[in-house]
Amino acid sequence: MNELVLKGVPAAGGIASGEAFILDNQEFIVPQRIISAHEADSEVARFEEAIEQTRREIRSLQKKITQDMGIQHAQILDAHLLVLDDPMLREQVTRGIQHDKNAAEYAFIKVMKSYVKTLSQIQDEYLRERTSDVNDIAKRVLKHLMDESKWHDLDNLHSDSAVVAHDLSPSDAVSMFNTRIMAFVTDIGGRTSHTAIIAKSLGVPAVVGLKDATLRITNGDHLIVDGNKGLVIVNPTVPTQELYAKEQSKINASLAKLGDLKELPAQTIDGKRVFILANLELSSEIKNARKFGAEGVGLYRTEFLYMNRLDLPSEEEQYQAYKQVAEAVAPLPLTIRTLDLGGDKFISSVQIPKDMSPFLGVRAIRFCLERPDIFKTQLRAILRASVHGRIQMMYPMISGIGELRRANAILNDVRRSLRDEHIVFDEQMKIGVMIEVPSAVMTADMLAKEAGFFSIGTNDLIQYTLAVDRVNEKIAHLYEPAHPAVLRMIQRTIDAGHNEGIHVGLCGEMASDPVLAFLLLGLGLDELSMSPSSILTVKKMVRGLRFSDVVRVTQEAMGLSTGQEVEEYVSAQLRRLVPNL
């Protein structure tokens, strides 16, 4: 076998090797299971039973919708029932079981996938949109064919797998968290894609934007994934393997040394203190955050409570989740971000209309303001949890003071009803605003008067400032965190916040890159929140610098005209000031 080297975008650092596992559809991970001839009849019966259970489920859902919203809305599900009774579907699945000897769930998903494929190729957009209906039915039926816990999970992976996928969705993160995955490799995505976020929180390397990795790699290939250089080496030769083994032991040695920094504050030689916090997706990551010496949680994403399920999480369930995280993080602060759906994050329990430009459509706070029922449930749960640990809360995607006031009005309603019910909560809980839209930056002076703190969300702020869709790999080169416009946006936000005496933090992938973190320090941020695995490197940098040097270099950099010039200049200065980083 010949060695093949693929070049992509480095999304999460580190080097790992493993056996390739191709994930061909992130929605349904259904392993192929071959059955023996005498099992065929019982598999067909199992399929029929699953169809029958799903039909009953949809009927009762229709009844409920009819009561709540009227019969017209319930009729939308008629199409689902027709698909279940479809003679062509049943014939093809039965043939897949009896003739190809596939287990019911695999025979079924194979047919459904072929439908989705054909539908998505249709020129007409009304017809093409039906793929989501077909996906929805497929999920409902699969739930009855497979143990739900196995449904999304990758337990049947070899323990040393490198996952190769077209793309990874946020909901995949949950299913992968407790498995031993060595690395991620994807066709699409950039530095801020979900793959990067998942990989960093798992502490494994990732290379993204490889375009056709899923076609060029086959299941079981031996891979070396170099997340520092953005390389994937398929079936490496023995000399290459030895080279990487040496590289890996060097990295391990320097990581062990960084561990000594854990208990030390992030403070420059001349005494400037900055707080380094962790971004969290799941409560199980707290251990990681502690291991790397995080001084709190600067961003706790709550979407994950809503994913991989068909219903919405109840108030009690959310309360328990927030309480558990707050207690685990205490006495350090926990910053909870309210629901940030839409854009590229969707859930099955709520139909969010597919906008033409989802990042400019109904997402985050806009969605919550449209669905106060869902929003209030979350706010009640957060407020109730606020008596445990040190919780603060922030709204995502605020574009101006009007939205902040509307969100706060709903929050005040919730507070009032809790008081009426004699339920205790922290009356002083800080309510912050995420600054991730240029209009929020331009009106930051006004927002600062009514916000408890600012947290700059750079993944989105960069995308909106530079008009670069962050999930479009064709324009990935235009996504420049050090672009002078982005730096000025950040500067303006910090100044506006400090003028009103509030803390300004930043949570975004930008904070975990030492060169960019250097600039952020120089611009005067109070807090940097990042993936836990980046904390020690950034802390080491901070401790090796004089703040006066950082400010001077940053001022110089602010005078440069392109993002590339800025990065090159700062990177050279940083190498000079902290040579052993």
Next chain:
Amino acid sequence: MSRIEKQLIVANKKGLHARPAALFVQLADKFDVSVTIAKGEERVNGKSIMGLLMLGAQYQTPLTVIVDGNEAQAAMAEFEAFFSKQEEELIK
């Protein structure tokens, strides 16, 4: 038993998408007939919603409708009316 074959054109401006396809299957199921719909070389079971959707029949697509069975005549009359209507009229 009788077999009728007719050329019909999709008059619905939105094409034969999920909603009208669902309505067509419900209509076809009322008759004791087998229904085959062809678009060019592609032939699908007219009582299969997936089959109909996979045809991807847009506005003004010509379709060959073949009805076979005891109630062929009555069924074909209803199908002709169906394909000549707009979506709003179908839902009523």
